[in-house]
Amino acid sequence: MTELTSLTIAEARTKLAGKEITAVELTDAYIAAIDSANEAINAYIAVTPDKAREMAKASDARIAAGKAGALEGIPLGIKDLFGTEGVHTQACSHILDGFAPRYESTVTQNLWNDGAVMLGKLNMDEFAMGSSNETSYYGAVKNPWRAKGSNLDLVPGGSSGGSAAAVAAHLCAGATATDTGGSIRQPAAFTGTVGIKPTYGRCSRWGVVAFASSLDQAGPIARDVRDAAILLKSMASVDAKDTTSVDLPVPNYEASIGQSIKGMKIGIPREYRVEGMPEEIEALWQQGIAWLKDAGAEIVDITLPHTKYALPAYYIVAPAEASSNLARYDGVRYGLRVDGKDIVDMYEKTRAAGFGQEVKRRIMIGTYVLSAGYYDAYYLRAQKVRTLIKRDFELAFHAGVDAILTPATPSSAFGIADEDLASDPVKMYLNDIFTVTVNMAGLPGIAVPGGVDHKGLPLGLQLIGKPFEEETLFKTAHVIEQAAGRFTPTKWW
């Protein structure tokens, strides 16, 4: 019998339904894997074995009673950004020290309603601000991938670094994640996993710690395209508790796996060919184009002229919204409090001690661009540029393009504590250059592994779709996956 933790969600579902394995056995296998690997990988910052076994037991009872849900008995890891009742929810920040909410986020509640089992909470960049998982209060996550013949520790990407590493190292069957500028797709690309950021409004934001509310969207990271489709179906919903949740029924995404892409028009945006991009990324992109062409898609060159302005506009909009959202952490209602000589002193000391450097930097930028006299020059202009970025995509889709193919990241995974990146925040920000446009326009985007570079590290391709056409992304990504194969790291931990 194969190792239980090597089963995909679809495979485990079949074995559970056929009573070949039990949910408790599957959960125990994952808990054992976490116990032996987590010290090395640091993907989990809180493991909930008792809760997991209890949920698995209930799953077995429901399977026996013929009442299994869509994710019955499937063990999942949950990013620390999702509110989970009575369980560690701190956005990997010191300022939420000890916080365990009295409520459950809509997305995680949807998963439990479908029978999924929670293994624990996953590491991430503090408040989802970062592209390497190094800003976490709980320390860096190690990428399960290493370069050929090297012992150097690499980052798993961020901010959903714990989610991506746990999925790649088989420490959960799948994971929840969130994406504000690329935080699902970049770590998926760095770990050889599949990650989808759905259309803004598809997954409820209720109960998820807010970073930049007009950009934040939840989505899954999974081992393959089918598993990502299965997870998104359960995570997505129409939710009265989120005013930006869109009133559209959730389709059966899995049904699009295996469908033909013959005659589909795939756009190739010339602006994504950036200066200094490694040749391997260009080669991967060309390979992706060839695969889709072989599958019968029509390839068309398109132009998205405002692409280069997406990242600078993002670094105004996201910090502005963050500075407002993070104003709530004041040492009064939850989390850390550092006493002061008066209430303002208490606020200032609490926030100085509770927030890490990157979070402080972004709050400062956000406060500055929203301050009197600068609002029009920065925030208003950035929101206008955002309209132009969205219009670029609308024009391409209007001209008949069904989906857009780009590289997911400008490089493969880099080293932990990379000095070049640490010394210049803007360099780290450039990691999101291909993903951030999608958040700015509210579109769906999926990252799917396309191959490995000369160091043997995974590289991802990104597909961008029309609003609420995630099905197109799943079927096209599946074509790429069929051609590229799947990628699993060699175990060193």
Added chain:
Amino acid sequence: MSVDLATVKRVARLARIAVSEDEATRMVGEINGILGFVEQLSEVNVDGVEPMTSVTPMEMKKRLDVVSDGSKADDIVANAPNTDRNFFLVPKVVE
């Protein structure tokens, strides 16, 4: 546009984050680096362009004007660092 040390201190005060002299000095460089990066937006012609206010064009949902939640004082104060009989305790604000 760029910031100087005094501006950084003023912004830190607005953001309610205590910063040391060293931190403020370091932030001047970092913030100016980021402001320099976003400066390229000034070359975009935004004449007559509406700012984005809604990511997905949709009418804002309104809930019914009825009480749907409440009577959860214990839950609300459960995570607070300092409370007394369902009140949040803070340093004296009014003399």
